[in-house]
Amino acid sequence: MNADALRGKFVVLGVTGSIAVYKVIELARRMTQAGATVQVIMTPGATQFVQPLTFQALTYRPVEVEMFGTFDERAAGHVAMGQQADVVVIAPATAHTIARLAHGFADDLIGTTVLAAHAPLVIAPAMETHMWANPATQANVEALRDRGATIVEPESGELASGLMGQGRLASLEAIGTAIEDALATSTALAGKRVIVTAGPTLEPIDPVRVVTNRSSGKMGYAIAVAAQRAGAEVTLVTGPTALCAPVGVTLVPIESAAELREAVLAALPGAAAVVMAAAIADYRPAKAAEHKLKKREQADEVSLALVKNPDVLQAVVAKRDPRTLVVGFKAETGDAVAEASRMLREKSLDLVVANDVTAKGSEFGSDTDQVTFVSADGAEALPLMSKRDVARRLVAKMAERLAS
Ligand SMILES: Cc1cc2nc3c(=O)[nH]c(=O)nc-3n(C[C@H](O)[C@H](O)[C@H](O)COP(=O)(O)O)c2cc1C
Known part of the structure; x- marks a missing residue:
């Protein structure tokens, strides 16, 4: 990834319970290598697929999972990550997390972080093709898009279920470009x-x-x-x-x-x-x-x-x-x-x-x-x-x- 775009940036990476979690480990690594501080938040669902330790070892930071966990609540930890973020990335984003974000739920750390953030939001959905095509998911995606989120559309192809269709996590290159774009445009009209x-x-x-x-x-x-x-x-x-x-x-x-x-x-x-x-x-x-x-x-x-x-x-x-x-x-x-x-x-x-x-x-x-x-x-x-x-x-x- 482009080090000029990422160096010194604070990236919150929300990881949710999709089979595509394993692909995002590489994204966390590339962003860290490009000089960003990558703060990973995993839903409990995501930890069913990959251990937090994997992200922790590659980003050199503790991974947050539990809202009522051990991190520093004197510093309002449930919202501080959002307020510090230069960009919030949800990848892979499950249908469930997309629905919660579309409705402003604050019952987990990703929800409170997104609600508290002023930073651009980049969402890379990944799910089975019928879940993606479902009008409920599409309406939720559209609501987030209307509010300014960048949706990195899932790709078409063979899915983990063996079915063919749209729903596969976008390439790391496409997600990376969306993150770089979100970071790059954030100061052109600053103060105006x-x-x-x-x-x-x-x-x-x-x-x-x-x-x-x-x-x-x-x-x-x-x-x-x-x-x-x-x-x-x-x-x-x-x-x-x-x-x-x-x-x-x-x-x-x-x-x-x-x-x-x-x-x-x-x-x-x-x-x-x-x-x-x-x-x-x-x-x-x-x-x-x-x-x-x-x-x-x-x-x-x-x-x-x-x-x-x-x-x-x-x-x-x-x-x-x-x-x-x-x-x-x-x-x-x-x-x-x-x-x-x-x-x-x-x-x-x-x-x-x-x-x-x-x-x-x-x-x-x-x-x-x-x-x-x-x-x-x-x-x-x-x-x-x-x-x-x-x-x-x-x-x-x-x-x-x-x-x-
Ligand atoms: C093996 C397996 C794979 C799954 N893959 C996906 C997926 O790719 N996308 C998705 O939206 N849900 C997927 N799910 C369902 C989610 O894990 C489930 O909806 C969960 O509640 C999501 O919670 P979270 O968004 O808080 O992580 C999968 C479930 C299982 C058991």
Whole structure:
């Protein structure tokens, strides 16, 4: 493993009761050899497969197993390892531990450590293929991913059970790369405050009906996570979504465009960057009815008068400190790059992320996106990639701009 990435780092390695435990012994050894302090925590289940002594002899540190064990509780040992960690790695991660982490259980040392940690979380699942494919496991994995954990997907192939399918622990190289990435991105935005907007807005027609859009919030949430991972203090101003709140991010829930505007402007003083990824309604019903509008049996058609919402981006640009970086998003159903270039000029933005929402893989709600970064330097088209990768690329670009 890359000694530059690991030297001097405190890695907590949570080892759980999977048959793949034996493979992770080598991971602990490689990280120790690369100069990291590797603190192994094993679940009692994991000790059924391998003795703690094996890890202890290779990491030169006592292995912790029992919550109510012998380590120093005067120093709050059940949470101290999490607070000290530069990265927390769970490998192999069983379906059981993934479920516990997804629900925030604190009934063992891995649970308390993960809950107390501010560090990035890398999870490498390993299990029988039907356990992996089960909707319960998939929902738990997705919840952890939404909150910012890196999931190193298990590989397909022959499993210990003799079955073929996905579930085999990822290669040590893939897990190692994920750990190095998690460690590498943790300071690019250190000391900076970043505001991210995400999701749709809801504009009331009456107390039960709204005008809204199909934004899932996935891109904004991924940017908030990537910025937080890069060391930023993040305020996420979000319309209603089905996503879990990312850990370590200040969440400001809003509904209407007016509420979003107010929340962003309140957070603006001192912010290093504002990323406007929310899909803000351009228009709202002229008047929100006080009582539910009745169905008119005789009317086959009804019309709704809409009025223009205030332009939030314009207000942000007008009120920002000139050093504050402002990033806009342009989702279009045609030539998104031309529209983004126009937006960049007319609204005096630093960067616009353009995407054509009719392109395959870039539809509203999808987990992938094919975007182009448009700035005064020109247009940089990225290939189709996960929204999380787009977010990481965007954060790296922002860090570059802020540093220069
Ligand atoms: C031989 C054997 C192999 C197992 N391998 C796995 C595995 O690869 N993945 C998994 O999720 N569970 C596996 N299990 C089941 C877990 O050990 C069990 O769910 C346990 O409660 C996990 O607890 P822990 O996550 O606290 O370690 C295995 C069980 C046995 C008996």
